[in-house]
Amino acid sequence: MREVSRDRIKAFITLLPSVVLIGVFVYGFIGNTVWISMTDWRGGAALSENPVKNFIGMQNYVELFSGFLDGRFRQDLVNAVYYSVLLLVGAVGIGMFIAILLDRKPRGEDFLRTVFLYPMSLSFIVTGTIWRWLLAPQGGVNLLPTYLGGKALDFQWLSSMKTVLLFDWQNLFPILLYLAAFVLILLGLGKLRRDPSRAFKHYLVPGVVLGAVVWLFGDLLPRALFMEEEHGFNLATLGIILATIWQYSGYTMALYLAGFNGISQDLMDAARLDGASDFDYYMHVAIPMLKPITISAVIILSHISLKMFDLIFAMTGPDNAATGHPALDMYLTTFRANDFAKGAAIAIVLFLVAGTFIIPYLVTSYRQRRNAR
Amino acid sequence: MTRRISFGTVLLYLVLAVLVVVYLLPAYMAVVTSLKLPNEITLPRAWEFPSTLNWSSFSEALALLKPNLVNSVILTICATALSTVLGSLNGYVFSKWKFKGSEVIFTLFLFGMFIPYQVILIPLFQTLRAMNLYGGLPGLILAHVVYGLPITSLIFRNFYAQIPTALIESARLDGAGFFSIYTRIVFPLSIPGFVVTSLWQFTQVWNEFLWGICLTRHSENPITVGLAQLAGGQAVSWNLPMAGSILAAIPVLCIYVFLGRYFIRGLLAGSVKE
Structure with missing residues (x-):
């Protein structure tokens, strides 16, 4: 018995260096960034060996969300939201579609899989460099229709100044509440067939009430900003979204394909016997069964879209405001403008957004592992 | 046994072929452009094959x-x-x-x-x-x-x-x-x-x-x-x-x-x- 306990100590000692490194470099550093974000560490003090930092509380955050000079950050945040949503829809949708095609076991499946997945192995800088040339205004993608007998496009993929879905940042709170009401109603409608009473009680009624309350009393909500400031979806980000989907749809394809292969042939045959068409089989049997895979894909893709830095850097450079992203803003604020405190605050905002996805995901996977034992 | 070629199979291969082309286009563009002489690279002729290979x-x-x-x-x-x-x-x-x-x-x-x-x-x-x-x-x-x-x-x-x-x-x-x-x-x-x-x-x-x-x-x-x-x-x-x-x-x-x-x-x- 003593041998075993000595081995346990050895096991722990083997793990210890990694525990210390992760403890310091992940958790210690995050704590340090939180602290920096609450100081006034900027300008000349940023570069000195022993900088003087004064605690100023939440001021950096207040400035980011409602300060006169930080409109750029707010637009970047809006960009990141649109960017994430479109990337998710595009990459999951196309990846799932290709996986279903490959699940029909066409000839040359290996070759096809290689073709759809190779972009994934490339660096974002390589992808960005190639796509910047592909999306040049009078060439590349815009010329493709002419080879099919059509007219050349003239869309400015990376430099369009057009913005759609505009909204006033002043109305941020009512908009967020409307959005919450909308999501509740959608969820309710989705669950209506399976469990009508729960759908009404937990989703539909609260959703409608919330929407109505905001509509009636929305004016009483505080304004998020003292002046009008319009933000919207910059069409210039479409080029970047396109390149990211090209690079990552193969990834979701690989995830789904592995999932489809894991479903037993019997189940497919059973569904066929019940008269289900291929469409029904995927829609009502296979894809619902692969919900854990969908969740994984959503988590990893939103993580990628939140830290998106390299691709935008390579495609439009760090200074292009129309395609800005908080991850780039953080870099510019910290290392160009030497405003370490505000850079840290931007990083923490990114971190918190990422955390809302990742922490529940990790907690569930932890519970599953614990229960599996 | 003869292989039955249904409309669905044709469609499947057609869609796959289009997708393969789309996914390979960026790689094609990179190779073609890198092999051109600098003065041959123009936007309107970006997709065309180089007249001489320039390594x-x-x-x-x-x-x-x-x-x-x-x-x-x-x-x-x-x-x-x-x-x-x-x-x-x-x-x-x-x-x-x-x-x-x-x-x-x-x-x-x-x-x-x-x-x-x-x-x-x-x-x-x-x-x-x-x-x-x-x-x-x-x-x-x-x-x-x-x-x-x-x-x-x-x-x-x-x-x-x-x-x-x-x-x-x-x-x-x-x-x-x-x-x-x-x-x-x-x-x-x-x-x-x-x-x-x-x-x-x-x-x-x-x-x-x-x-x-x-x-x-x-x-x-x-x-x-x-x-x-x-x-x-x-x-x-x-x-x-x-x-x-x-x-x-x-x-x-x-x-x-x-x-x-x-x-x-x-x-x-x-x-x-x-």
């Missing part, structure tokens, strides 16, 4: 990017080797020597894989500067090793979960201890695990950009930063950036094309679920 862009790009390539090779090999070995040991403990709280520690490890790295960038920069590691490759290697630990530990943990615990138990009864079980039983079985993990780490480190640009000085820049500088700004002629892109992509593409099976396993392991 000199590659030697020119290679000359410009050589220091970066050397840096990246050193960086990638060191960081991959270190993080893989550490990950193997961690995975061994996490799967075969579970102790109270080891699952919690493992989950806390995994968290490190999902943080946006901007959130640790400023303290990392400060710490490396204080340790006199800022600007050079050792600092960058350290960063890659530390933040590579979550994924390497995860892959090895899942890999070692397949080794029957009975095997470990019987070795223990024969008097083997912690390290001799590792060197005699676990390690010899780990070769596929090492291949998967090191390929994954290799591509990750090779492709990384944010730390490369924030933590190294010019002479120590890895290939991604070198390429971004070559291609950045108002690029004069596109043959060089394209040739540079191809040079930067070749090592990872080779891994992917020749060892794709292992690459996909790393990719699936990265999604946490076993």
